[in-house]
Amino acid sequence: MLAWLPFHTLDEAEAALGPLPDGVEFAPFPDPEGAWPDSIAEVGFLVVPYLHGPGLMSRVGEMTSLQVIQLNLAGYDAFADLAPEGVALCNAAGVHDTGTAEMAMALLLAQGRKLDQYARNMPSGTWERDGFGWAIADRRALIVGYGGIGKAIERRLEPFELASITKVARTARDDVHAFGELDDLLPETDIVLIACPLTDETTGMFDARRLALLPDDAVVVNVARGPIVDTDALLAETSAGRLRAALDVTDPEPLPQDHPLWQSPGVLIAPHTGGPATSFWPRTNALIARQLAHWAAGEPLENRVK
Secondary structure (H helix, E strand, O other): OEEEEOOOOHHHHHHHHOOOOOOOEEEEOOOOOOOOOOOOOOEEEEEOOOOOOHHHHHHHHHOOOOOEEEOOOOOOOOOOOOOOOOOEEEOOOOOOHHHHHHHHHHHHHHHHOOHHHHHHHOOOOOOOOOOOOOOOOOOEEEEEOOOHHHHHHHHHHHHHOOOEEEEEEOOOEOOEEEHHHHHHHHHHOOEEEEOOOOOOOOOOOEOHHHHHHOOOOOEEEEOOOHHHEOHHHHHHHHHOOOOEEEEOOOOOOOOOOOOHHHHOOOEEEOOOOOOOOOOHHHHHHHHHHHHHHHHHHOOOOOOEOO
16 A cells, blocks of 8 residues: 655654554655656555645546545645546645634734734834724624634634624534525624635625625635635725725635735735644644554545545
8 A cells, every 4th residue: 555645755754644554655745846756556545745736636547546635725626526536535624724713813803903004114114003993892703614614713703702703604503504594694794704615606605796785894804715705896895995805815816916906905915825834734744644544444534525
C-alpha cells in the first residue's frame, strides 16, 4: 500500500504524522510543480499538497491503483468532477475551522473599527480619528452555513454581547433555519457571515435581490467562496454606501488590480488567507495520520465527499 505524502523524506513525514501504519509505504510528494515519484501506477493514497489546485489531477488517469484522494481544503468543488469513479475523495472538514473562524472575526472587527483605514495612516504618522466605530455588541448576526466553520464562528461571536445569533443551513433542524428562509431573515440582520460550501444551490445565493433585503449599514462577511455573492450586486450596494463588506474571498479570484471593488467605500479585502494559519499544520497532520490508519485497516474514511 503506497501513499504519496506532502513531505520530502520519511523522517519528515513520521515527525509530523507519527509512525506510518503497518503495510503503508511512503513516497515524497511535497510539490506537484517539481519531480513526481516514478510510482504513479502504484500509488493508492494521494494527499494533495496544500494550496495546489486541481491541475495536478491531469495525470490521475495514470494512477491505476488509486483508492483515496485526500485534500487539505474544506472546499472540494474544484476536485469533485476530477476524481475517478470508485476513488474516495475526502476533504479537510474541521482542519480549517479555527483559522477561518478567526479570520471572519478579524475581518468583522477590523472593518467595523476602521483598522484598515488607520493602518494606511501609519506610514505618514497621521493621528486622525474618523468618528465612531461600528461595534459588534447589540447587533443581529446571521451565520449562513452552520457546519464546522459556522459553529466555530458562533463560539467566537458569543462573548461579544450580540442581540442575537441566527444560524442557517441547507436543511432546517433544531435552532437552525433552512436556506429557504433567508428572505425572511435578512431584513432582521445586521451582520451576515457566509461560511457555506459552494454548490449549485449556493452559487449566487446573495444576488441583488437578497442584498437589497438587508437593512442599511449591514455588513457582509464572506470567508467561504467568492461566487456565493454576486460581485456586481455587492459593488453596487457598497458604492452607494448602503452596505459594507469584509471579504476573504472574491469573484473573480484573484481580484484584478483594477477591479472597482478595491476602491469601493466600506469594503475590506484579504487575499483568501483564512485557512493558512499556524493552527492548520497540527490539524491537517492529525487528519492525514487518522486517514492513513483507516485506510490501512480497511475502515471507513473521515470526511468522504465522493
